[in-house]
Amino acid sequence: MLNLREVQAFVAVVDAGGFHDAAGRLGLAQPTISQQVKKLEESVGARLVTRDRSSRCAPTASGLRLLPIARALLRTAARAVDVSAGRTLVIGACSNIGIYILPPIAKRFADTLASENLPEIVIGTNPQTASRLAAGEVDLAVMEWWDARAGFVAQTWRREPLVLIVPARHPWTKLSVVPRRTLFAAAWIGGEPGTGTGRLIRETFGKAAERLRIAMTLGSTEAVKAAVRAGLGVSLVTLSSVEQELRTGSLCAVPIEGAVTLQKELVVVLPQDVPSTAPARAFTMMLQTTAVSSG
Amino acid sequence: MLNLREVQAFVAVVDAGGFHDAAGRLGLAQPTISQQVKKLEESVGARLVTRDRSSRCAPTASGLRLLPIARALLRTAARAVDVSAGRTLVIGACSNIGIYILPPIAKRFADTLASENLPEIVIGTNPQTASRLAAGEVDLAVMEWWDARAGFVAQTWRREPLVLIVPARHPWTKLSVVPRRTLFAAAWIGGEPGTGTGRLIRETFGKAAERLRIAMTLGSTEAVKAAVRAGLGVSLVTLSSVEQELRTGSLCAVPIEGAVTLQKELVVVLPQDVPSTAPARAFTMMLQTTAVSSG
DNA sequence: ACACGTTACGGCAACCGTAAGGATT
DNA sequence: AATCCTTACGGTTGCCGTAACGTGT
Numbered sequence: 001m002l003n004l005r006e007v008q009a010f011v012a013v014v015d016a017g018g019f020h021d022a023a024g025r026l027g028l029a030q031p032t033i034s035q036q037v038k039k040l041e042e043s044v045g046a047r048l049v050t051r052d053r054s055s056r057c058a059p060t061a062s063g064l065r066l067l068p069i070a071r072a073l074l075r076t077a078a079r080a081v082d083v084s085a086g087r088t089l090v091i092g093a094c095s096n097i098g099i100y101i102l103p104p105i106a107k108r109f110a111d112t113l114a115s116e117n118l119p120e121i122v123i124g125t126n127p128q129t130a131s132r133l134a135a136g137e138v139d140l141a142v143m144e145w146w147d148a149r150a151g152f153v154a155q156t157w158r159r160e161p162l163v164l165i166v167p168a169r170h171p172w173t174k175l176s177v178v179p180r181r182t183l184f185a186a187a188w189i190g191g192e193p194g195t196g197t198g199r200l201i202r203e204t205f206g207k208a209a210e211r212l213r214i215a216m217t218l219g220s221t222e223a224v225k226a227a228v229r230a231g232l233g234v235s236l237v238t239l240s241s242v243e244q245e246l247r248t249g250s251l252c253a254v255p256i257e258g259a260v261t262l263q264k265e266l267v268v269v270l271p272q273d274v275p276s277t278a279p280a281r282a283f284t285m286m287l288q289t290t291a292v293s294s295g
Numbered sequence: 296m297l298n299l300r301e302v303q304a305f306v307a308v309v310d311a312g313g314f315h316d317a318a319g320r321l322g323l324a325q326p327t328i329s330q331q332v333k334k335l336e337e338s339v340g341a342r343l344v345t346r347d348r349s350s351r352c353a354p355t356a357s358g359l360r361l362l363p364i365a366r367a368l369l370r371t372a373a374r375a376v377d378v379s380a381g382r383t384l385v386i387g388a389c390s391n392i393g394i395y396i397l398p399p400i401a402k403r404f405a406d407t408l409a410s411e412n413l414p415e416i417v418i419g420t421n422p423q424t425a426s427r428l429a430a431g432e433v434d435l436a437v438m439e440w441w442d443a444r445a446g447f448v449a450q451t452w453r454r455e456p457l458v459l460i461v462p463a464r465h466p467w468t469k470l471s472v473v474p475r476r477t478l479f480a481a482a483w484i485g486g487e488p489g490t491g492t493g494r495l496i497r498e499t500f501g502k503a504a505e506r507l508r509i510a511m512t513l514g515s516t517e518a519v520k521a522a523v524r525a526g527l528g529v530s531l532v533t534l535s536s537v538e539q540e541l542r543t544g545s546l547c548a549v550p551i552e553g554a555v556t557l558q559k560e561l562v563v564v565l566p567q568d569v570p571s572t573a574p575a576r577a578f579t580m581m582l583q584t585t586a587v588s589s590g
Numbered sequence: 591a592c593a594c595g596t597t598a599c600g601g602c603a604a605c606c607g608t609a610a611g612g613a614t615t
Numbered sequence: 616a617a618t619c620c621t622t623a624c625g626g627t628t629g630c631c632g633t634a635a636c637g638t639g640t
Contacts, residue, residue, distance in 0.1 A: 001299050002372040032606050044379040053614050061570040066379035069431045076368055077297040084339040084361035134426040136364045147489040194442040202497050275356040327631050348639055
């Protein structure tokens with residue numbers, strides 16, 4: 001059976017780049033680190049770090065393979081304590097929601113509880129968030145897209161409108177509506193993959209959407225907004241992520257022919273058969289009170 | 296810092312339903328289990344199991360929350376040893392691939408190496424497999440659908456044809472091709488979600504696919520085949536999963552109007568920046584030699 | 591009386607610190 | 616000489632077993 005203290009020592013050595021600094025970081029004597037790493041190496045039957053006196057201690061190939069697993073072990077172990085004690089609220093959120101929608105709600109939540117500390121919001125891509133939920137790294141997740149899978153319960157939280165954004169003084173801003181033909185002929189900027197926006201477009205426009213041309217795909221909504229602002233193309237983003245820009249006029253939202261209002265269903269996902277912690281229940285309750293369409 | 300032996304004792308008590316049996320299972324004395332669980336409970340600051348003399352020891356609410364995390368810890372710790380020693384090959388695969396395509400290849404792989412033991416194939420849904428890869432629970436994954444995400448490299452392995460299956464003596468078996476209009480009017484049986492088949496259908500048929508009516512969604516291809524055989528509807532499945540049934544005639548594959556041959560790209564996904572183990576490299580090489588279209 | 595978990599206690603191993611040793615710059 | 620890791624050694628802690636004890640069936 002692996003010993004987590006030894007694992008911790010190993011990770012500290014890699015991070016600190018040496019046994020001496022690792023000891024300082026963990027508040028232990030340096031020979032202790034030597035012992036712990038040595039013992040771990042005996043446990044796994046392989047050398048894990050090179051002892052290079054001149055430069056930093058680097059992990060070996062075995063060490064590199066172990067490293068991500070070691071970090072996951074330590075993260076999980078640290079969280080296990082909080083989870084079982086019931087004093088934890090880690091919310092997983094895909095970036096758009098975590099950046100633009102959740103923070104004010106989290107603040108209000110902290111105010112309501114007269115609590116000093118905000119709930120922790122772990123932001124990632126939509127698929128990353130799904131992984132974290134499955135791995136038990138987060139208590140609940142607020143996502144743009146969730147494919148039903150066993151062991152979890154999902155409920156629609158609210159509907160978030162999507163808006164077609166173009167740069168200021170774009171020709172389309174002079175149109176009352178953008179015709180579909182024009183729409184799909186333009187250069188599009190794609191956002192973070194796995195959020196279901198592409199799926200939503202295909203469902204809404206059907207075959208016509210096949211002609212849609214994605215000029216570039218960017219990893220974050222901030223990058224998408226910058227690209228649109230620079231005139232590289234148009235994009236479809238959640239309203240909440242561009243409210244600021246629409247007010248200042250640096251970006252413009254233009255209506256689509258046929259009064260098509262695209263909406264994305266945001267969902268709250270929880271693990272099934274696992275009792276929620278008190279904070280998680282309270283937060284889910286608070287989400288219910290804001291479970292209105294923001295459109 | 297959590298102690299994994301204590302975690303192991305806790306899980307064993309829950310699984311065995313009592314301290315006595317848990318001790319037997321772990322090869323320890325029963326009072327040792329009492330001590331370990333007690334110490335773990337002190338570490339996390341909460342009671343984890345009820346000591347009910349009359350019936351089975353049940354986990355408390357805290358215990359239930361801890362349980363999935365505890366199991367994950369033990370799984371990961373057990374695997375950490377094999378991974379760092381470099382003697383592991385755990386292949387994640389979504390069910391279709393893992394059941395119908397990989398086993399013969401895995402067998403050939405074991406033969407080539409003159410190895411006694413087959414590589415372990417962990418079968419799950421497509422999203423589950425993605426989670427396991429992200430959590431480091433598998434060395435590589437063979438999947439039906441992968442959305443590019445940072446930290447992993449994916450390569451197309453081969454193209455797997457999809458066939459439209461209907462029961463024996465279905466009216467469509469008398470047609471030379473099935474017209475699209477007819478196609479989308481039928482009752483469809485949906486397979487495991489998250490495999491991208493729906494996406495593929497929408498991409499291929501565009502707007503016409505909107506009319507597609509999913510009569511029921513089932514979790515496994517075996518269930519889908521049974522439903523189709525029972526005349527509950529038609530479905531679109533990978534060729535390899537119905538080769539047996541097509542030969543015996545219990546199911547029929549019918550061509551679609553316009554000689555549309557739907558193909559699904561199977562991909563091999565590996566973690567980036569982590570040196571592969573020797574078996575993993577060898578298996579990836581073997582996959583390359585079978586990287587042909589099977590159509 | 592029996593089954594099961596808890597408490598008590600003792601031996602042994604493991605852990606961690608201090609101090610000394612070796613190697614490289 | 617200085618830095619850094621390793622080895623050696625001793626005190627303390629923790630782990631696990633046996634034995635005795637409580638308690639509910």
